[in-house]
Amino acid sequence: MLTRPSDRHCSQVKRTVKEELLKPRYRDAAVDSVIEEVLSTQGLEAQIRNSIYLQNLHERSRTGGACGLASDHAADASSAGGGGTEVRRSSLRAVNDELDAVVELRLRWGRMLLQNLRKLCEEASQPLMRTRATAESEKWRSKRMPQKCSFLYEASDLVDAVAQPHSNGSEEVRLPAWGISPIRVRTPTLQQLRARFADLALQERQTGVDDELRGWFDDERIEEGQRILANGYTPLLEKYATRGVPSGLRARVWLGLLHLQLGEREYSHFSDLQSEVTRVLLLTDELQKRDAAAPHLEDQYFVFVAMVEEILLCFSRDSQVYQLSKHPQHSTLVARGRDGRHVPFPPSGVPPFRGQSQYAFPLCFVYAQPQQLYYVYRALWMRFWSKLHSFSSRPRTLLTLCLLFEELMQDNLTDVCTHLMHLDVHPTAIALPWIISGFAAVLPADQTLLLWDRVLGFDALELLPVLAVAIFSYRTKWILQATNAERVQRIMSNLSSLKVVPLLQTFLGDAESLTSRQKN
Amino acid sequence: MALHTPLRFRTDQEKYVLLSNFHKRGWLRSPDESSEWNVFFASPHSVKLLFSAETRLTDAQLVSHFPNHYELTRKDLMVKNLKRYRKELERLHAERGVEPPPDFDLIPTTFLLPADLAIFIEEFKRTPSSVWIMKPTSKSQGKGIFLISRLAQVKRWASSRTAQQLGGKDAYVISRYISDPLLIGGKKFDLRIYVLVLNYRPLKVYIFKKGFARFTTINYTNDFSEMDNELVHLTNVAIQKHADGYSATHGGKWSLKNLRQYLEGTRGTAAAATLMEEIGWIIVHSLKACQNVIINDKHCFECYGFDIMIDNKLKPWLLEVNASPSLSTTTASDKMLKLQLIDEMLDLAVAQHFGDASASARPATARRRAPADAAGGAPHFELLYDEAVELEAERARRDETAGVARRKGSAPPGRWPNPPTRRGFYAPHWS
Ligand SMILES: Nc1ncnc2c1ncn2[C@@H]1O[C@H](COP(=O)(O)OP(=O)(O)O)[C@@H](O)[C@H]1O
Ligand SMILES: [Mg+2]
Numbered sequence: 001m002l003t004r005p006s007d008r009h010c011s012q013v014k015r016t017v018k019e020e021l022l023k024p025r026y027r028d029a030a031v032d033s034v035i036e037e038v039l040s041t042q043g044l045e046a047q048i049r050n051s052i053y054l055q056n057l058h059e060r061s062r063t064g065g066a067c068g069l070a071s072d073h074a075a076d077a078s079s080a081g082g083g084g085t086e087v088r089r090s091s092l093r094a095v096n097d098e099l100d101a102v103v104e105l106r107l108r109w110g111r112m113l114l115q116n117l118r119k120l121c122e123e124a125s126q127p128l129m130r131t132r133a134t135a136e137s138e139k140w141r142s143k144r145m146p147q148k149c150s151f152l153y154e155a156s157d158l159v160d161a162v163a164q165p166h167s168n169g170s171e172e173v174r175l176p177a178w179g180i181s182p183i184r185v186r187t188p189t190l191q192q193l194r195a196r197f198a199d200l201a202l203q204e205r206q207t208g209v210d211d212e213l214r215g216w217f218d219d220e221r222i223e224e225g226q227r228i229l230a231n232g233y234t235p236l237l238e239k240y241a242t243r244g245v246p247s248g249l250r251a252r253v254w255l256g257l258l259h260l261q262l263g264e265r266e267y268s269h270f271s272d273l274q275s276e277v278t279r280v281l282l283l284t285d286e287l288q289k290r291d292a293a294a295p296h297l298e299d300q301y302f303v304f305v306a307m308v309e310e311i312l313l314c315f316s317r318d319s320q321v322y323q324l325s326k327h328p329q330h331s332t333l334v335a336r337g338r339d340g341r342h343v344p345f346p347p348s349g350v351p352p353f354r355g356q357s358q359y360a361f362p363l364c365f366v367y368a369q370p371q372q373l374y375y376v377y378r379a380l381w382m383r384f385w386s387k388l389h390s391f392s393s394r395p396r397t398l399l400t401l402c403l404l405f406e407e408l409m410q411d412n413l414t415d416v417c418t419h420l421m422h423l424d425v426h427p428t429a430i431a432l433p434w435i436i437s438g439f440a441a442v443l444p445a446d447q448t449l450l451l452w453d454r455v456l457g458f459d460a461l462e463l464l465p466v467l468a469v470a471i472f473s474y475r476t477k478w479i480l481q482a483t484n485a486e487r488v489q490r491i492m493s494n495l496s497s498l499k500v501v502p503l504l505q506t507f508l509g510d511a512e513s514l515t516s517r518q519k520n
Numbered sequence: 521m522a523l524h525t526p527l528r529f530r531t532d533q534e535k536y537v538l539l540s541n542f543h544k545r546g547w548l549r550s551p552d553e554s555s556e557w558n559v560f561f562a563s564p565h566s567v568k569l570l571f572s573a574e575t576r577l578t579d580a581q582l583v584s585h586f587p588n589h590y591e592l593t594r595k596d597l598m599v600k601n602l603k604r605y606r607k608e609l610e611r612l613h614a615e616r617g618v619e620p621p622p623d624f625d626l627i628p629t630t631f632l633l634p635a636d637l638a639i640f641i642e643e644f645k646r647t648p649s650s651v652w653i654m655k656p657t658s659k660s661q662g663k664g665i666f667l668i669s670r671l672a673q674v675k676r677w678a679s680s681r682t683a684q685q686l687g688g689k690d691a692y693v694i695s696r697y698i699s700d701p702l703l704i705g706g707k708k709f710d711l712r713i714y715v716l717v718l719n720y721r722p723l724k725v726y727i728f729k730k731g732f733a734r735f736t737t738i739n740y741t742n743d744f745s746e747m748d749n750e751l752v753h754l755t756n757v758a759i760q761k762h763a764d765g766y767s768a769t770h771g772g773k774w775s776l777k778n779l780r781q782y783l784e785g786t787r788g789t790a791a792a793a794t795l796m797e798e799i800g801w802i803i804v805h806s807l808k809a810c811q812n813v814i815i816n817d818k819h820c821f822e823c824y825g826f827d828i829m830i831d832n833k834l835k836p837w838l839l840e841v842n843a844s845p846s847l848s849t850t851t852a853s854d855k856m857l858k859l860q861l862i863d864e865m866l867d868l869a870v871a872q873h874f875g876d877a878s879a880s881a882r883p884a885t886a887r888r889r890a891p892a893d894a895a896g897g898a899p900h901f902e903l904l905y906d907e908a909v910e911l912e913a914e915r916a917r918r919d920e921t922a923g924v925a926r927r928k929g930s931a932p933p934g935r936w937p938n939p940p941t942r943r944g945f946y947a948p949h950w951s
Binding site: 365 | 705707735769770772774778784785786788789790853
């Protein structure tokens with residue numbers, strides 16, 4: 001079994017207490033009183049409470065229904081910590097309780113990935129993996145990968161895959177009628193979303209708006225944040241993050257939210273990965289370098305290119321990612337090793353795609369230390385972003401988020417949808433790539449981070465489709481005036497001036513008036 | 521020479537960012553040798569000729585440099601003035617019997633060569649393992665700069681030159697090399713910050729908020745084998761643009777806004793704010809150091825390019841001040857930035873010097889903004905230091921302690937510092 005972080009916490013706490021007890025100054029004291037004192041002075045209380053909190057989440061996720069609005073982050077919480085031991089090697093990780101449409105999609109997607117990987121092998125005329133020593137002895141082979149070699153996939157491929165008609169399905173499955181989402185499950189209504197995201201209501205002060213308007217608010221938030229950090233209790237941190245984290249505290253708050261305690265073990269694992277990067281070359285390395293070298297917002301991100309490149313190369317070699325991911329519904333490519341055993345390729349089990357670097361660049365404004373950057377990147381992938389690459393009917397995965405977007409559009413911006421369909425523009429085709437990148441592909445770093453604060457705080461990927469709809473809502477006037485597809489594309493292509501928090505606030509706050517207006 | 525409508529301009533620099541701004545205002549160009557101009561955007565060389573010809577400028581004329589700006593913008597003279605300023609401050613402190621000035625290192629320890637050779641050797645021996653950087657006093661763009669780590673190198677350098685070479689234009693400064701620069705993404709950078717001085721006595725300084733960091737193209741290392749590699753050690757665009765890794769889309773330039781955001785995230789909001797404030801102090805102090813030697817000709821204004829480096833402990837260091845920062849543009853956003861810089865600078869300078877007269881001297885089409893009002897019409901400039909206000913506030917404070925309860929507002933609060941008095945050491949104008 002994998003060790004749960006709660007177990008790790010417990011043993012840590014026990015060890016600290018034991019060590020303290022051995023100290024000479026406690027020689028004559030009663031054991032109980034010493035324990036009490038040690039717990040309160042060493043800040044262990046919060047640690048114990050966090051263990052209990054995680055433990056509870058864990059239990060609940062095992063017994064409770066996965067659907068609906070309940071959180072399923074507990075299952076991932078345990079993966080955030082350090083290394084595990086058990087290799088769960090089932091390439092048949094697809095659970096059987098999936099809808100036909102989903103099963104078919106996965107098969108098709110897996111085939112496509114495999115095909116693309118084979119093609120890549122041929123075009124590059126390189127094996128999947130080789131040691132640097134071998135590569136250097138093959139002098140006759142050009143080291144550079146031909147420019148034409150393409151990524152295994154990118155966001156638009158995911159959109160295409162979702163949109164592809166379902167072979168044996170009837171059109172009835174597709175609701176709303178214009179939508180591309182191939183499945184039909186229950187998604188939260190706007191009312192439910194409003195209740196869940198009540199902290200984003202217009203009357204609540206927010207970091208990301210009010211700190212810019214009133215200096216004292218920022219000071220107040222910082223003070224509050226420091227208090228909560230000192231206490232260290234996770235639910236408090238989560239609650240705090242729902243209203244945004246001041247940039248100076250974000251690094252520490254996020255480590256807490258992601259249950260990351262970086263120690264000896266994590267550091268040495270990371271340096272092992274670094275040496276792996278020098279020791280072996282993966283077929284996909286060149287593609288990842290290319291991805292890191294062309295950030296979307298070059299003016300803002302160019303200084304981080306080398307850092308992000310290293311993160312990606314380490315990540316693809318990190319077999320812990322594969323071992324710790326409880327339910328990656330994203331497809332994993334499997335290769336046969338020299339000894340005949342099946343191993344995922346790349347070792348992380350995450351097929352490299354174009355845009356992978358987008359999840360790393362904004363983090364460079366928070367973490368200067370490569371180790372922290374790496375583990376936060378990894379934890380965010382495992383807990384959130386991997387779900388945006390997974391075909392499943394579980395909540396908070398690509399298909400259900402896509403469906404949520406379409407239903408919110410349909411219910412709240414009917415006229416925009418109709419108009420866009422007339423112009424032959426599909427709103428989902430515009431919005432899904434935003435959602436898949438966690439908006440990092442379209443927003444500048446500060447806005448992306450403010451959005452991710454809320455995603456982490458609420459533990460809710462649902463905010464991504466909500467924001468997408470909010471953007472459509474905000475630009476309604478211009479969209480309705482557009483008379484051709486190019487114009488719409490232009491209107492929706494530049495989001496770099498948008499302010500995330502007011503957008504979310506207005507949309508979630510305005511919902512009632514919006515729907516009632518449309519009913520009249 | 522009268523104030524024309526529209527204004528007449530003259531320039532010896534065919535730069536797009538200048539010409540398009542003159543054009544936009546409807547100003548007319550006067551011929552090169554003509555003295556019929558209202559605004560002369562001149563190179564330092566032309567300014568030298570202008571003032572040596574003993575021409576008398578009229579109140580309808582404005583030129584883009586102070587006559588002896590080199591007191592600040594030549595590397596050796598800047599060092600001299602700063603050292604003298606520092607001594608003055610120390611003396612003032614001693615006289616008043618208060619604590620000596622706090623850490624007041626605006627520049628890395630620097631000596632003039634060959635003049636200070638003996639003192640330098642002494643200093644070198646005290647810290648034999650440190651690295652030094654040699655810079656010609658009056659060159660720019662990284663030309664003639666090299667690093668040294670052994671005394672023999674300096675001695676060899678000195679003996680290889682004739683006395684005549686060493687005297688005039690070929691004089692050097694030698695500074696302690698900042699070998700623990702703040703690195704971002706593994707690379708070294710320095711800051712280019714634009715500063716506008718409208719007047720030296722009383723000092724009136726604006727800072728342009730859109731400065732930028734200039735990055736090297738390759739990773740930094742203190743390795744001896746790379747000591748001669750300019751691409752590792754010198755951040756000048758003139759040098760980096762020849763590197764393989766140079767990109768014409770971003771030009772290795774990162775906005776001050778990005779830097780601030782990065783520092784807030786990785787070092788905390790307070791540390792970032794302190795750094796910005798420190799940089800403001802460096803600017804104010806270096807100007808005050810020259811305040812009394814610069815000829816405060818009222819027909820002049822000047823825009824300086826400050827080169828500032830930040831070390832790993834987030835301490836900023838002044839490297840040099842440029843009299844005519846490059847107006848060439850490398851990227852699209854660089855062009856935007858410099859157009860804005862010139863635009864707002866001209867507005868501020870013209871409004872200050874020609875006052876209301878300038879408003880009527882503009883063609884109606886060009887009168888877009890309310891002139892005269894400090895940085896009101898120049899949103900990207902911020903008033904960094906206004907000595908007149910400062911003196912007034914000081915007088916009020918003194919009156920108050922004398923029992924006269926009369927309070928005057930001091931300089932407006934901002935991200936950039938208020939007057940030096942807050943800093944705990946005394947500025948010369950107090951005496
Ligand atoms: N003391 C120093 N420590 C570290 N780097 C320095 C130092 N002085 C100069 N440099 C580097 O050399 C570059 C050029 O120096 P600078 O004084 O600005 O001369 P120039 O007039 O040639 O631009 C700077 O931009 C900086 O990158
Ligand atoms: Mg310079």
